[in-house]
Amino acid sequence: MRIFDPHIHMTSRTTDDYERMYDAGVRALVEPAFWLGQPRTNVGSFTDYFDALIGWERFRAAQFGIAHHCTIALNPKEANDPRCAGVLDVLPRYLAKDGVVAVGEIGFDSMTAEEEKAFVRQLELAVEFELPAMVHTPHRDKEGGTRRTLELVEASGLAPHRVVVDHLNEMTVGQVAESGCWMGFSIYPDTKMDEHRMVRILEERGLDRVLVNSAADWGRSDPLKTASTGQAMLAAGFSEDDVDRVLWRNPLEFFGQSGRLLLDEPGEDPGTVPGGPPTFEGNSILRGGR
C-alpha cells in the first residue's frame, strides 16, 4: 500500500511517527500551514514557521524517505488578530516556491468579517499564483460555514476542481460533491470522521474527487489513519487498486495541478524499496544515528 497523506502537520510529530509512516507505506505528504495551538502575535512568528515548512521539515521528512510538500496561508483563526494581518503581504514570497502545492488552510473558523476578508484575498492569491486551494471547514456550524465557503469559492473564479474542501462529514459532503470541488476527509480517533464511516461514504458516493487524510497534529490524532482506512476499505470489499486510487493517485492528481510536486518520478511505486532507499531525489537519506 502506497500512501500520499494530503493533510498532516508533521511539525507537531516526532521522528518515530516518520518511521511508522514509512513502514505503513507513506511516501509523500502535504503539510498545510495552520494554527500551532498557541496563537501567534506577529508576522515574524509566521515567517519562521513558513521557513521551517519549506526547509527543515522537508529535510527531516527526506531523512525517512518521505517527500514533504506544504501549503501556505494565514489560517482563519489567526486572521482575526490584527497583529497578524501583515502575513497576507509576505505570502507571495512563499507561494512562488517549489513544493508549495496549494494556498491553505484558508476558510472559516468563527465566520467573522476578518476571516472572510483573509479568505477572499487568499482565493485571489491562488488564482494569481496558479495554485489550488485547501479550504478548512469550521468545527462549529460546519454546514453554514461550508455553504458560505462554496459561495466565496464560486465568486473567486477559482475552478472547483482546483479546490479541496476539507474536514467533511456526512452532513457536509453532499453540497461539496455538487459544487465540483474535491472532498477532503480527516480520519481521527475521536472526532471528525472514522475509518468505517469513511468507507460507507466511499460506498455511497464512489472514489471520484475524494482525499483521505490523517490531519494528525498536536492533538489526539493518528498519522496511520490513512493506512487503517485503506485496510477498512479492503475489509469492506474494495480492491487494492481502489485503495491505491484513494490513498495515492487522487492526492497526486489534485496537488499535481500545482505543477510543484517534488516527486522525481510521480506514480512510480516506491514501496518496492525495503527499509528505505539509500537516496531519494538525489539526496542522502540517513535513517537514525550518525
Place this chain on the structure above:
Amino acid sequence: MSSVVLLARPGELRAVLGAGRADALDALVAGVVADPGTLCRVFPTAARRTARGDLPGGGRIEDAVRVELVAAAASVLSPDALVQDLGLLYHHGDADERRAVLLGLSALDDTDVDGSSILLDALRTNDIRLVTAAMGRHARTLGLHDWRHGVLKCLFVGAPLDQVADLAERADDELGAMVRRYVVERQAAGRTVPDDARLVLRLTDPTSSRKG
C-alpha cells in the same frame, strides 16, 4: 572576479536540459544580466522553468541552473551589492535555494566577495545538504575557529569531508585535537568512529605524511 567554476559546463547543462528548457535557461540568464534585480523573482521558479533531477556527472540540475544565475548576477553587480542580494535570496529561500546560494558563492571564487555570514547561518542548521554546501571553496572566508567548527559539524551531522575545500591545507593541530576529543567521546559511548574522523587525524598527525 578571478574565476567562476560552474557546477556544470554551460554546453553540457544545456544538452541535459534539451532545446526548449535550454532556451528557458538562456532567457533567465539574459534577464538577470540585463536587470540583476530580477534574480529574486526568477530564483524560486528556476527549477520549474528548466528541470529538476540528477546531472550525469553528479550533482543536481536545479543547483547548476541556479548557480549560473548567481554567476550572471555576479557579472554585473559589485561585490557588496552581490553579497547583499545573495543574503536576501538565502534568507528568503527554501532549502534548495539556500543550497544554491551557498554553491554559488563557492563557484564565484571572488576574493572581494565575502559571504561568510551566510555560510555561518548554514553551519548553524542541521541540514546536511546546507552544511556540506557551506564548506566549499568559499569557506576560505571563514576564520580558522569557524572553519574548524565547520569541519567538526560535518563529522557530527554526517556531511562528507571530501566535499570540504582545502581540508588538507587548512587542517591544523587544533582541529586534530578537537577531532581526537570527538573520537574519544564516541569510543567512550561505544559508538563507531566515522572514517572521515580518522582522515582528519591522519592529516593532522605530525608523524604521518599530511598529503599521503
